[in-house]
Amino acid sequence: MRSVIGIVLVLAGWALSGAVQRQLNRDREHLGLTAVSPLTNAPPVLAFTTVALGSFRGLIANALWVRVAEQQERGTHFEALQLAEWIALLQPRNPRVWQFLAWNLAYNIAGCFTAPADRWRWVQRGIELLRDRGLVLNPRAAELYTELATYYQHKLGLDLDPAHRFYKAELSAQMVRVIGRTPPWPDLLEPRTAADQARVRRLREEFKLDPVFMAHVDGHYGPLDWRLPEAHAIYWADLGLEKCAPPDALPLRRVIWQAMLGAFKHGRLIENFADRELDYGPNLALAERVHDTFEEALAADPTRADYIGRAHQNFHREVVALLYAHNQREAAANWFRRLQEEYPTAVPAHQDLDDFVIQHVTRLAAGATQDRVRAVIEGLLVTAYQHYALGEDNPAVGHVLLARRVWERHQARFAGQEERAGLPPFEALQREMYARVISGGTTISARLAEQLRQRAGPADRTTTTNTATANHTASSAP
Secondary structure (H helix, E strand, O other): HHHHHHHHHHHHHHHHHHHHHHHHHHHHHOOOOOOOOOOOOOOOHHHHHHHHHHHHHHHHHHHHHHHHHHHHHHHHHHHHHHHHHHHHHHOOEEEHHHHHHHHHHHHHHHHHHHOHHHHHHHHHHHHHHHHHHHHHHOOOOHHHHHHHHHHHHHHHHHOOOOOHHHHHHHHHHHHHHHHHOOHHHHHOOOOOOOHHHHHHHHHHOOOOOOHHHHHHHHHHHHOOOOOOOOHHHHHHHHHHHHHHHHOOHHHHHHHHHEEEEEEEEOEEEEEEOOOOOOOOOOOEEHHHHHHHHHHHHHHHHOOHHHHHHHHHHHHHHHHHHHHHOOOHHHHHHHHHHHHHOOHHHOOOOOHHHHHHHHHHHHOOOOOOOOOHHHHHHHHHHHHHHHHHHHHHHHHHHHHHHHHHHHHHHHHHHHHOOHHHHOOOHHHHHHHHHHHHHHOOOOOOOOHHHHHHHHOOOOOOOOHHHHOOOOOHHHHHHO
């Protein structure tokens, strides 16, 4: 009788604990206290062991990490991907899991393909994994915001990936379909029509972008071009600063100032209708905003003033050179004076604006060879013709003037020795480079070269970039 009673009590207790456990699980799910999902498509042994061991999931995850390391060493990234997916289900609150998994998608697996569309598919999956899953489960993980922002700034924004232009074009097309070429902020912040509400809903649900915070970022750092990856990098890094307030905010701040530099150097979208593709030019209007970003970083982290200051000083150099090359001599001179005031040791005492820009652009020492100087001049002229073909007269003239300055300084160094170390006349170099451009002998496409020929007129007008805007550049011509 005692045994029967004991068995009945055990069964009753078992049934009661099951009911209580189900209620606890419902409460945990309702309160968002759990993120553990059941394994799917896993081998039966793994699924059984996970259920059987329960709280020993960490041991299983450790074993899977060892297996992932082995697969990575062998270069079998797809197998490592599946293992990492299981680890993410076992350890969803571990940010490193999501970092590893996204990196494997966006870099390792994407690198296995050659077609830009295939590479983009995996890069996008890595971004979506961090944005739609990792950050949802770890909304206070500063490293995930840094990782996501870096993908936009590094993988899409720079030119290190051979398919980077395709990535930029795809992101631009996505944004244009949602918000157009320029965000209509009043309609996004206070959507009244069904179309505006649909756009806001799509921004929030598909891209996880909050229009209110977008407007904040645009007002503080911009105006930015949201078709370009730098704006998205700044958005996610700044959101990480706001939501996480990490004790070490340098990684997030570094992404912001690097993305701002990128937006300054190539954050202006140029529609190349001849090649039916997008080109990118400097957004010189952002110079002051980039400077303010560095000032904020210095004020927020004075212990790293040397590190941040070096980046700030390099930015000053870039501003002076780009303004000069785009025929904005007065603005370049102003930034040159600011560089001398803020970083007195950055510029030798005897160096003027022209010498500084030439040295910065050419990166050549005083003993530069004739061939190297000529290569620099030819590169500047090709860039000038490309700008002119795209209808950008001011930077075209600026690059020609800079090329002439480099030529003049080289000729002056070898005065009396022109036969040995001098260069051909500058106009002869222009004619030669123009002929090479329109004949397809440079990186300029055949379509764009034909557009240059049509805009320049007769083929013998090889100095067209000198005369195209003569009226408004005469005062700055050498």
